[in-house]
Amino acid sequence: MSLLSVGSVAFDKIETPFGKSDKILGGAGTYIGLAASKLGVKNAIVSVVGGDFPQEYLNLLQTSGSDISGIEIIPTGKTFFWEGKYHIDMNSRDTLVTELNVLEQFDPKISDEWKSPRIVMLGNLHPLVQASVLNQIEDTDLVVMDTMNFWMDSTWDELIKVIERVDVLTINDEEARQLSNEYSLVKAARKIMDMGPKYLVIKKGEHGALLFHENQVFFAPALPLEEVFDPTGAGDTFAGGFSAYLANSNEINFDTMKAAIIMGSALASFTVEKFGTERLIEVTNEEINDRLKQFEALTQYEMDLP
Numbered sequence: 561m562s563l564l565s566v567g568s569v570a571f572d573k574i575e576t577p578f579g580k581s582d583k584i585l586g587g588a589g590t591y592i593g594l595a596a597s598k599l600g601v602k603n604a605i606v607s608v609v610g611g612d613f614p615q616e617y618l619n620l621l622q623t624s625g626s627d628i629s630g631i632e633i634i635p636t637g638k639t640f641f642w643e644g645k646y647h648i649d650m651n652s653r654d655t656l657v658t659e660l661n662v663l664e665q666f667d668p669k670i671s672d673e674w675k676s677p678r679i680v681m682l683g684n685l686h687p688l689v690q691a692s693v694l695n696q697i698e699d700t701d702l703v704v705m706d707t708m709n710f711w712m713d714s715t716w717d718e719l720i721k722v723i724e725r726v727d728v729l730t731i732n733d734e735e736a737r738q739l740s741n742e743y744s745l746v747k748a749a750r751k752i753m754d755m756g757p758k759y760l761v762i763k764k765g766e767h768g769a770l771l772f773h774e775n776q777v778f779f780a781p782a783l784p785l786e787e788v789f790d791p792t793g794a795g796d797t798f799a800g801g802f803s804a805y806l807a808n809s810n811e812i813n814f815d816t817m818k819a820a821i822i823m824g825s826a827l828a829s830f831t832v833e834k835f836g837t838e839r840l841i842e843v844t845n846e847e848i849n850d851r852l853k854q855f856e857a858l859t860q861y862e863m864d865l866p
């Protein structure tokens with residue numbers, strides 16, 4: 561049961577109301593791979609970095625459990641760099657710098673060993689790069705895709721063509737509204753599912769996530785946390801936990817996706833507690849299980865009907 565992910569492996573520089581980081585390990589592919597490794601799922605990260613990327617970070621991804629043979633190193637190139645600053649409520653952030661560097665010419669190559677993974681997770685990247693990965697896949701049970709408003713603004717036609725080919729799309733509420741031109745998320749979901757995906761996950765940050773499929777809807781809350789330090793990577797950790805949970809499920813359907821959403825939310829709740837990948841890396845299975853129990857308690861109630 562395996563998960564192939566493609567996504568940025570990056571340097572991030574982050575400022576939140578609680579502090580500033582130096583250039584640290586980041587990138588969607590990094591968070592997806594780390595989340596999958598935490599769940600003990602066989603996974604590979606496909607990405608590209610420059611000669612400036614520390615071997616120590618590659619070792620970290622590998623010893624955590626990801627197959628990193630699909631991370632190409634371009635010795636003369638520079639690694640993707642992203643800098644962001646969060647506002648006081650932490651629900652919104654400004655991107656201060658995006659330097660694509662080696663990601664600009666990224667031509668992903670999937671090795672024969674990884675052409676038939678159980679699940680493919682297309683992290684937020686140029687839609688043509690996402691399409692190129694799909695073109696190399698020979699067999700898979702499920703394709704999950706993440707994207708963002710940046711690609712809706714700049715590469716609409718290419719984006720729509722990839723969306724047509726995926727089973728699950730994960731986006732946030734603002735992006736769902738932009739993609740569908742509908743304010744109501746229920747109407748937006750219907751329109752987006754008409755574009756191709758059978759399932760739609762709408763992420764609402766600290767307000768949880770919604771799962772849509774045909775006429776069904778499921779809502780998963782986010783855990784009210786005492787420590788919210790840096791939300792960077794929460795969406796990617798969610799996507800990684802969600803996809804990895806499904807990679808290990810016997811069945812893939814609406815019910816197993818509900819559980820996958822809770823797993824994604826539980827892992828993401830750790831990511832936000834410290835800068836970058838720090839908290840996700842150190843989290844133990846026991847802590848994950850405790851948090852899953854907290855999710856259960858948060859949503860369970862009994863009621864006598866009148």
Ligand code: AMP
Pocket residue numbers: 568570571572586587588642658684685710791792793794795796797
């Ligand atoms: P998230 O907070 O889950 O939305 O993801 C943040 C991560 O996405 C950071 O680690 C960034 O390195 C990465 N990222 C930001 N912008 C882009 C982009 N345009 N392409 C690929 N990765 C990006």
